[in-house]
Amino acid sequence: MERTFIMVKPDGVQRNLIGEIVQRFEQKGYKLVGGKLMSISKELAEEHYGEHKDKPFFGELVSFITSGPVFAMVWEGEGVILTARQMMGATNPQEAAPGTIRGDYGVQVGMNVIHGSDSEESAKREIGLFFKEDELIDYNKTI
Numbered sequence: 001m002e003r004t005f006i007m008v009k010p011d012g013v014q015r016n017l018i019g020e021i022v023q024r025f026e027q028k029g030y031k032l033v034g035g036k037l038m039s040i041s042k043e044l045a046e047e048h049y050g051e052h053k054d055k056p057f058f059g060e061l062v063s064f065i066t067s068g069p070v071f072a073m074v075w076e077g078e079g080v081i082l083t084a085r086q087m088m089g090a091t092n093p094q095e096a097a098p099g100t101i102r103g104d105y106g107v108q109v110g111m112n113v114i115h116g117s118d119s120e121e122s123a124k125r126e127i128g129l130f131f132k133e134d135e136l137i138d139y140n141k142t143i
């Protein structure tokens, strides 16, 4: 089953939006298979955002994502990678449609509340960066 990596960023955690965000994905019908409140090291931040390392905002991005705890999650379900991105809305919250997470809760592109994998390949990579296999639940497995 398809899986994606979703992270409530430090601004979302500080603004008590974890519950609201989890609720949206639960109510949509996706399954939470992993989740943890954690601090991101500079090394992990630089690796996670490696594709942006040459962008002018890279330093700002790394310092923001390491500025406070994040809530990292793995969600599972049919079409979850693309649908989660639609639920999050455009990267720039000022362009995100009302009703989307960023459209409802964000204003600035840097502090845009939430991150979600943009492809199957990045989902696999990001899940592997943040979670060990035994931290993820297989609901089909009996104990």
Ligand code: CMP
Binding pocket: 052, 057, 060, 061, 091, 109, 110, 111, 112, 114, 115, 116
């Ligand atoms: P995210 O989906 O986490 O992936 C890369 C992040 O870079 C993006 O969300 C934005 O928060 C951030 N970003 C994109 N453009 C800018 C910018 N111009 N200034 C600061 N941060 C940016």
